[in-house]
Amino acid sequence: MKRILLKALNTPGLILIAILAIAIQTSVFSGSLARYFQPDAILILVIWCALKRPFGEGGVLTLVFGNIAEIHSGAPQGLFLILSMLVFLGVRSASRYFVIQNRLHWVLLSLICLVLHHVGLWFALSLLDAPVPRLGYQSLLLLPALGSQSILAYFAFPWLENYDWSTYKSPKAQRLLEDELHLEGEGL
Amino acid sequence: MIRYLREYRFYILLFLFLLIPISAIDTTTRAPRDYRFYDKAILAVVAPIQMVIRTVLDGSVSFAQNYLYLFNTRIENQALLEENRRLLNSIASLQETLKENERLKRLLGFQEQFKLKTVVARVIAKDVSNDFRMIRINRGEEFGIKPNMAVVSDEGIVGRVLRVSNGTADVVTILDLLSAVDSIVERSRARGVVEGLTDEVAQLKFALRTDDIQPGDLLITSGLEGTFPKGVPVGTVSKVNRKSFGITQEVEVRPSVDFSKLEEVLIVTSFTIEPTLPTKSDPKVERDSKSPAFTAPKPNAPIGMAPPPVAVPSPLPSVLPSPVSTP
Numbered sequence: 155m156k157r158i159l160l161k162a163l164n165t166p167g168l169i170l171i172a173i174l175a176i177a178i179q180t181s182v183f184s185g186s187l188a189r190y191f192q193p194d195a196i197l198i199l200v201i202w203c204a205l206k207r208p209f210g211e212g213g214v215l216t217l218v219f220g221n222i223a224e225i226h227s228g229a230p231q232g233l234f235l236i237l238s239m240l241v242f243l244g245v246r247s248a249s250r251y252f253v254i255q256n257r258l259h260w261v262l263l264s265l266i267c268l269v270l271h272h273v274g275l276w277f278a279l280s281l282l283d284a285p286v287p288r289l290g291y292q293s294l295l296l297l298p299a300l301g302s303q304s305i306l307a308y309f310a311f312p313w314l315e316n317y318d319w320s321t322y323k324s325p326k327a328q329r330l331l332e333d334e335l336h337l338e339g340e341g342l
Numbered sequence: 343m344i345r346y347l348r349e350y351r352f353y354i355l356l357f358l359f360l361l362i363p364i365s366a367i368d369t370t371t372r373a374p375r376d377y378r379f380y381d382k383a384i385l386a387v388v389a390p391i392q393m394v395i396r397t398v399l400d401g402s403v404s405f406a407q408n409y410l411y412l413f414n415t416r417i418e419n420q421a422l423l424e425e426n427r428r429l430l431n432s433i434a435s436l437q438e439t440l441k442e443n444e445r446l447k448r449l450l451g452f453q454e455q456f457k458l459k460t461v462v463a464r465v466i467a468k469d470v471s472n473d474f475r476m477i478r479i480n481r482g483e484e485f486g487i488k489p490n491m492a493v494v495s496d497e498g499i500v501g502r503v504l505r506v507s508n509g510t511a512d513v514v515t516i517l518d519l520l521s522a523v524d525s526i527v528e529r530s531r532a533r534g535v536v537e538g539l540t541d542e543v544a545q546l547k548f549a550l551r552t553d554d555i556q557p558g559d560l561l562i563t564s565g566l567e568g569t570f571p572k573g574v575p576v577g578t579v580s581k582v583n584r585k586s587f588g589i590t591q592e593v594e595v596r597p598s599v600d601f602s603k604l605e606e607v608l609i610v611t612s613f614t615i616e617p618t619l620p621t622k623s624d625p626k627v628e629r630d631s632k633s634p635a636f637t638a639p640k641p642n643a644p645i646g647m648a649p650p651p652v653a654v655p656s657p658l659p660s661v662l663p664s665p666v667s668t669p
Contacts, residue, residue, distance in 0.1 A: 173384060176470060177391035180478070182399065184468040186602030192472060209352060213359040220363065225381045226388070227469050228476030228504055228514045232367030239363045243356075275473055282367070285519040291540050295472050 157322050157331050164321040165215065171317075172199050172219050180226050190298045193306040196223045197267055200238050202314050204245035205254070206324075216242040229275075230282055237274050241267050257308050264307035265300055272296055374489030375505050385507045392467045393480060404438065442606075448496035449608050458494075458571060460608040461485045466510070475518040475538060477501075479607060482509045490569055492610040498575035498598030499523060499563060500607050511609070516544055516576065516597055524564045525576045530554040533564060536576050536595055544577060546593035555582055555593055571613040 175195035183192035196219045203212035203219075220238035227234065245267065254260060276289060318324040322331045347354065368375070377385065408430055449462060463479035481487055483506050493500040493513045501515040514521050517538040525536045525546065532553035534546040549555055559579040565572025581594035 173387050174391065177388045178395060180467040180470055181392040181395040184396070184465075189468055189472060192470075194470075196470075210355050213355060217359070217362060221381070222384055223470050225377065225384060226467070226478075227471050228474040228512065228518055228520060229471060230368060230520070231375060232363055232365075234471075235366050236363035239359055243359070272473070275471070279473075279519070285537060292473060295541075299472060 157334075160320070161322040161328075161331065164318065164323040165211065167317070167321065168199065168203075168215060169218055169222075172196060172222050175199070176222055176226055190295055191302040192299060193302040194268055194271070194299070195306065195310070196220070196234075196238065197241065197271060197303075198264060198307055198310050198314075200241050201245055201264060201267055202311065204242045205249055206314075206318065209246070212242060212246070213239070230279075230284060233275065233278055233282075237271055237278065240274060241271055244270070257312060260311040261304045261307045264303055264311075268300060268303050269296070374503070376489070377505055377507050382507050385510060389466070389478075389480075389507070389510045392478065396466050445496070445606055449606060452494065452496040452608070457613060458608065458610045459612040460494075460610050461487065463511070463607050463609055465604055465607065473519070475515045475541065475601075476504065477513050477515060477604070479511050479513060479609070480509065481609060482506045482511050484508055485609075486611050487511045487609050492570045492613075494570075494574060494608050494610060495599050495604060495606070497600065498577070499570060500599055500601075500604065502569055503609065513607070515601060516599075517541060517601060523570060523576055524566045525561045526564045527553070527555055527579070528560040528562050529556075530559070534593065536561065539594070541601075542596065543580060544595045544597060546579070546595050547590070549591055549593050551584055551588055551591045553591070555579055555591065557582055561595055571610065 172195070179192060179195050183189050199219050200216050203215045206212075207215065216238050217235060220235035223238065224231065224234040245263070252259075252263075254263065272292070276292070279285070315324065319327050322328055446462065449460075452458075461481050463481035463485075465477050466480050467478040469476040477500075479493075487503060487506050489503050489505055491503045493502060499516055501513045501518070501521060504512045504514045506512075515538070516523055516536060517540070519538050521536075521538045521544075523536045524533070526533050530553065532549055532555050534549035534553075536544050537547055539545045546555070546561065557579050561576040561579065563570040563572055563574045563576055575598040577595040577597040579593055580596040581592075583592035585591070
């Protein structure tokens with residue numbers, strides 16, 4: 155029973171993690187220098203959902219994460235929502251072409267997504283007829299963010315793996331749980 | 343029917359996942375917005391955490407600056423250091439209070455100078471993305487804050503309120519790409535719109551190439567939008583690029599407000615426009631009257647023609663009972 159409850163709490167827990175992450179991100183990295191080192195925690199969660207969640211559940215979670223990011227930004231309404239969704243769909247559709255074997259692969263994927271996310275943002279701004287930032291300047295600002303993003307990705311993805319394992323959401327743990335329920339059903 | 347839904351489940355979901363964000367896009371990028379009910383629920387969780395983290399961080403920095411540097415001295419004289427540390431802590435605390443006092447005094451002076459009705463707020467967080475320059479303050483609806491209200495500091499214009507929740511408000515700073523403040527050059531009365539550019543500078547757009555704008559010129563708010571009171575400093579012209587052709591000139595503006603050190607701000611809940619009747623002896627009038635933008639009444643005009651003081655509910659009807667009375 156406890157395991158089923160833990161499994162049910164996985165998704166709300168992930169939303170709570172996103173809320174906590176964004177609260178920490180926006181207040182810890184609010185200093186004049188620190189803000190350049192601001193990683194994108196929401197992006198990491200979106201990538202995680204794209205690769206480790208079923209299509210429906212991952213998509214809904216991505217919309218929730220996009221909305222959480224949006225209410226912490228002055229960006230035009232809907233912008234983060236659509237960018238998060240594009241990252242989700244992009245990573246998901248590209249997932250058949252790569253295999254993630256270790257932490258460095260996670261880091262690399264996270265960095266590529268961060269760059270594409272920013273490029274997409276500038277492109278969307280130009281489509282919305284909003285002022286587009288100076289690309290050279292913004293690209294330079296992206297460098298420290300890439301550094302901190304790789305550090306966060308290095309630790310966050312294994313942590314999320316553990317989180318899924320402890321809440322019986324990872325495929326292996328899920329199978330164990332199902333086997334156990336099956337045995338219980340047979341009176342063992 | 344259900345069989346079809348199951349069969350095309352993926353495509354239906356894909357369609358919905360693309361439709362929802364696209365329909366959520368608001369093309370009116372500069373319009374103030376409201377939080378939805380679920381946004382407010384998320385904010386109710388996030389805002390206290392942000393405030394606690396900010397307080398802890400500020401405390402830690404203060405602790406590091408006031409205590410840790412003295413750690414080695416303790417080895418030399420434990421007893422003396424105990425006393426010293428206690429005193430230093432008191433001094434640091436007093437100095438912090440003094441500095442805060444000075445900042446608040448300056449804010450008060452600014453408020454009195456421009457006859458503003460304001461609410462003081464503290465900056466608790468910044469934008470989640472480096473591409474935008476929004477800040478979050480710890481005052482919201484419960485203090486009468488509404489979208490589109492002006493936000494200032496003792497140095498000048500900070501920005502305008504984008505949206506509010508019960509306890510917090512998001513402010514689009516003048517450095518944000520989506521900010522636009524109608525401004526005039528104090529010296530030559532040349533007009534333009536100040537828009538955000540980078541983390542340090544903004545740009546004055548739509549300033550005519552023939553306008554007299556020079557580096558060092560002070561830009562002030564024109565008061566035309568109704569959001570900002572007239573005459574509040576916006577920034578100083580840092581660079582002018584006037585080409586030999588074209589209609590406008592490129593003007594870079596360094597904001598009056600140091601955003602890297604911004605801690606407290608004033609939210610203008612209402613302000614009073616007090617038209618002054620200039621006299622001929624006033625040298626400023628002679629200078630200003632050369633500009634076409636100047637609208638001062640003629641010295642011989644009957645006094646009744648001058649518009650009476652107008653209380654501007656900034657910009658939406660304020661919850662405060664009455665505008666500030668002018669002394």
